[in-house]
Amino acid sequence: xxxxxxxxxxxxxxxxxxxxxxxxxxxxxxxxxxxxxxxxxxxxxxxxxxxxxxxxxxxxxxxxxxxxxxxxxxxxxxxxxxxxxxxxxxxxxxxxxxxxxxxxxxxxxxxxxxxxxxxxxxxxxxxxxxxxxxxxxxxxxxxxxxxxxxxxxxxxxxxxxxxxxxxxxxxxxxxxxxxxxxxxxxxxxxxxxxxxxxxxxxxxxxxxxxxxxxxxxxxxxxxxxxxxxxxxxxxxxxxxxxxxxxxxxxxxxxxxxxxxxxxxxxxxxxxxxxxxxxxxxxxxxxxxxxxxxxxxxxxxxxxxxxxxx
Amino acid sequence: xxxxxxxxxxxxxxxxxxxxxxxxxxxxxxxxxxxxxxxxxxxxxxxxxxxxxxxxxxxxxxxxxxxxxxxxxxxxxxxxxxxxxxxxxxxxxxxxxxxxxxxxxxxxxxxxxxxxxxxxxxxxxxxxxxxxxxxxxxxxxxxxxxxxxxxxxxxxxxxxxxxxxxxxxxxxxxxxxxxxxxxxxxxxxxxxxxxxxxxxxxxx
Numbered sequence: 001x002x003x004x005x006x007x008x009x010x011x012x013x014x015x016x017x018x019x020x021x022x023x024x025x026x027x028x029x030x031x032x033x034x035x036x037x038x039x040x041x042x043x044x045x046x047x048x049x050x051x052x053x054x055x056x057x058x059x060x061x062x063x064x065x066x067x068x069x070x071x072x073x074x075x076x077x078x079x080x081x082x083x084x085x086x087x088x089x090x091x092x093x094x095x096x097x098x099x100x101x102x103x104x105x106x107x108x109x110x111x112x113x114x115x116x117x118x119x120x121x122x123x124x125x126x127x128x129x130x131x132x133x134x135x136x137x138x139x140x141x142x143x144x145x146x147x148x149x150x151x152x153x154x155x156x157x158x159x160x161x162x163x164x165x166x167x168x169x170x171x172x173x174x175x176x177x178x179x180x181x182x183x184x185x186x187x188x189x190x191x192x193x194x195x196x197x198x199x200x201x202x203x204x205x206x207x208x209x210x211x212x213x214x215x216x217x218x219x220x221x222x223x224x225x226x227x228x229x230x231x232x233x234x235x236x237x238x239x240x241x242x243x244x245x246x247x248x249x250x251x252x253x254x255x256x257x258x259x260x261x262x263x264x265x266x267x268x269x270x271x272x273x274x275x276x277x278x279x280x281x282x283x284x285x286x287x288x289x290x291x292x293x294x295x296x297x298x299x300x301x302x303x304x305x306x307x308x309x
Numbered sequence: 310x311x312x313x314x315x316x317x318x319x320x321x322x323x324x325x326x327x328x329x330x331x332x333x334x335x336x337x338x339x340x341x342x343x344x345x346x347x348x349x350x351x352x353x354x355x356x357x358x359x360x361x362x363x364x365x366x367x368x369x370x371x372x373x374x375x376x377x378x379x380x381x382x383x384x385x386x387x388x389x390x391x392x393x394x395x396x397x398x399x400x401x402x403x404x405x406x407x408x409x410x411x412x413x414x415x416x417x418x419x420x421x422x423x424x425x426x427x428x429x430x431x432x433x434x435x436x437x438x439x440x441x442x443x444x445x446x447x448x449x450x451x452x453x454x455x456x457x458x459x460x461x462x463x464x465x466x467x468x469x470x471x472x473x474x475x476x477x478x479x480x481x482x483x484x485x486x487x488x489x490x491x492x493x494x495x496x497x498x499x500x501x502x503x504x505x506x507x508x509x510x511x512x513x
Contacts, residue, residue, distance in 0.1 A: 093366045
């Protein structure tokens with residue numbers, strides 16, 4: 001107790017002198033409000049996360065404009081449509097003199113769909129593959145039977161640690177990546193998702209790229225093509241310029257049928273619909289298709305469109 | 310996807326590929342046209358490239374069955390040529406459709422062979438070097454005796470429509486340009502005034 005009382009006295013003295021000092025040392029009158037504001041700011045509590053709870057009474061908040069939940073649809077009556085042969089004739093004229101192997105036909109399918117709903121994403125093997133030179137990497141123990149089979153099936157890279165190191169160094173020398181089920185844990189541990197994820201190469205069970213036997217899936221991948229819905233449209237390369245109308249017809253048919261199946265697989269609540277199919281090419285315009293192969297009044301024959309260049 | 314109307318307006322350029330210089334039907338004896346010129350326009354290869362870009366699509370549209378190929382090379386000292394391949398009446402390909410068009414094929418069926426091109430009997434070469442594209446086309450038309458395609462009544466009407474649309478857009482664009490310039494000027498003036506005020510406050 002004896003110790004405490006002088007201490008208290010000192011404190012009270014200090015506080016008193018401090019108060020006086022502030023009053024004296026105010027350098028200019030216009031600075032006062034600033035210090036005041038600062039003090040009031042520190043007193044105020046920061047609002048907690050929930051804006052509903054912190055709503056002040058009597059203050060009407062401005063309502064946010066609600067956006068569309070579906071993609072904009074256009075009136076298809078305005079659209080001029082073409083038969084496949086007519087569209088190919090135009091595109092072949094636009095692509096004259098280009099290399100028939102490097103120029104590709106591509107098809108865009110517009111869907112009626114929700115912006116925030118599930119998207120269609122799948123893989124497909126076209127009857128006439130567009131490109132067959134896909135480099136595939138298989139992640140599995142390098143001395144296992146799977147590795148042997150995968151190499152036989154045409155994999156470029158097979159292994160585990162060697163591939164992870166290469167990827168970490170930035171050497172991603174493949175276009176597709178498949179993972180054997182047992183190696184997935186190792187792959188995740190090596191944090192491959194950070195490198196492969198942004199490129200869409202990371203294997204996942206959802207996509208069917210994490211499998212028991214990689215060699216089986218590889219057959220589908222070689223000559224297979226992936227497609228996914230982006231902003232309500234699915235786009236995919238559907239053929240090379242040198243393809244005949246019949247080949248194109250078969251490819252487009254297969255693609256549309258695959259899409260139909262994908263749409264049916266989705267739950268019943270989600271209502272997706274194909275609205276239009278547009279055929280385009282590397283340098284050509286987009287020509288909406290009307291679903292017929294050849295116009296009955298057309299003067300050309302599919303045979304004329306079958307020449308290589 | 311881009312709006313339908315916008316795309317359809319873009320598609321009206323299809324008219325331009327159907328009609329205009331180069332829209333001509335070649336006689337059946339012509340089996341192939343081949344162009345050979347340099348990647349760059351130096352050394353007289355300009356006309357050749359323009360011919361390819363402007364007229365060849367029209368020619369291809371009206372003669373879809375005639376292969377038209379282009380080979381380009383680095384050296385512009387080499388010649389720029391247009392080769393027309395002819396076949397004689399004897400060697401004309403039969404008009405019968407190839408098997409793939411007559412018999413329905415399953416998706417697993419083998420790929421049908423492309424149309425066999427009739428054997429070339431004679432060739433004729435046009436020198437394209439140092440020549441404007443119009444001259445090359447005139448020469449080609451003269452040699453092959455190709456029939457020019459004239460626009461039909463409906464197509465003439467469409468061309469007129471497109472021209473009217475073009476003049477309308479040009480007018481609108483001019484009006485809009487004036488308006489945009491005015492807004493830009495006002496904005497610049499405002500920014501300048503704001504800057505002066507800020508500078509004054511700073512110097513106070």
